[in-house]
Amino acid sequence: MVMTMDDVDRFEAFRPRLEALAYRLLGSASEAEDAVQETFLRWQGADTGRIEVPEAWLTKVLTNLCLNQLTSARARRETYVGQWLPEPLLAGDPMLGPADTAEQRESVSYAVLVLLERLSPNERAVYVLREAFDYPHREIAEILDITEASSQQIFHRAKKHVADGRARTEIDEAAARRIIDEFLAAAASGRTEPLVQLLTGDAIAVGDGGGKVPARARAFEGARAVATFMRGLFKPSAAKRALVGGSADVYAWTANGDPALVVVVDGRVIGVMCLEIAADGIAAFRSQVNPDKLERVTRLWAAGDHGEPLLTV
Known part of the structure; x- marks a missing residue:
């Protein structure tokens, strides 16, 4: 078929929504872009x-x-080397999609994207279409070629799985910044105890290096283990600077709607640490350091003004 400019314009009008949907389904911005481009070819x-x-x-x-x-x-x-974590997106990235309701914000949070990996593909699709984009079950059933009753059952099952794995408490920007400031001050103090006080008893810390950047294969578990790791992670050293290619500046930011730390060396983002906040402290640190999953973040970071770093290590 011959595609007209009207056809192209109609597709481009839907592209942002399609990219936001694909990102939630795949947990990868690059794979989401590829899926949307393939959809365009089908449209063509x-x-x-x-x-x-x-x-x-x-x-x-x-x-x-x-x-x-x-x-x-x-x-x-x-066969992935080490832990697999989603590709983070910084505040302002259009691929984050709709954020008008608590459900929409929740559906793209980093912690929920991690939990969605535990769902079957159909469960993930139903959850995202319903929770993030408010599709009625009748339309979801048509999209997935299932019955409306099946869509409802799958959604309730998926939502329960996500809810059972969540510790997060929605907090405002000021509170998130205060938590990050307290955490960095404690981490930079060189002492473990102030960090322990900020964490939940069952806190975890996990990183994704993709085999390209050193990252522990298993998560640190428990407040004291996580605190000890964080104390060492934020302690400046010549060996760390040699490993990453210079001094690393640490900024407080937001990724996927969650408080985050962005670590930058010479304008290149080398890590994004997403914090999951519970009612009684920081429940999880999830760090993306695989350079393949930080290309989009680096491009967006380079285009903005971020002020002074909170810490240099």
């Missing part, structure tokens, strides 16, 4: 004049492409 080859509801058609195509990708991704992650 379709008889668009016979498509009555373009948004529904595009959503169905994209979702099923992502489901196929998720199935193959599970096999790839079995």
Whole structure:
């Protein structure tokens, strides 16, 4: 079929929503971009004049492409070096998508993206379509070729799995910044006890180096183990500077709606540490240091003004 400029414009109008959907489904910005581009190629080859509801058609195509990708991704992650974590997105990235409701903000939080990895592809798709994009179960059923009753059952099961694994308490920006300031002050003090006081008893710390950057294969578990690790991590040393190529500046920021620390060397983001906050302290530190998963973050960071770093190590 010959594609007209009107066809291109119609697709581009939906692109931001499609990218936000694909990111939530895949946990990877680069894979989301690829899935949306493949959807465009399908749109290009379709008889668009016979498509009555373009948004529904595009959503169905994209979702099923992502489901196929998720199935193959599970096999790839079995051979992934170390822990696999999603690709973080910084505040202001359009791929984060809608954030008007608590459910929409929650659906793209880093902790929830990690939990979504535990769901089956169908559970993940139903959860995202319903929770983040408010699709009615009738439409979800049409997208996934299941019954409406099945969609409802899958959603309730998926939502329970996510809720059971969550510790997060939604906090405002001022409170998040205060927590980060307290954490960095404690980490820079060189003492373990102030850090322990900021953590939940079952706190964890985990990192994704993808085999390209040193990262512990198993998570640190428990407040004291995590505090000891963090004390060492934020202690300046010549060996660390040699490893990362210079002094590292640490900034307080937001990633996926959560408080985060962004670590930058000569304008290049070398790590994003997302904090999960519970009612009684910091419950988790999830650090993305795989350079392949920080390319988009680095581009966005380079385009903005970030003020002075809170710490240099």
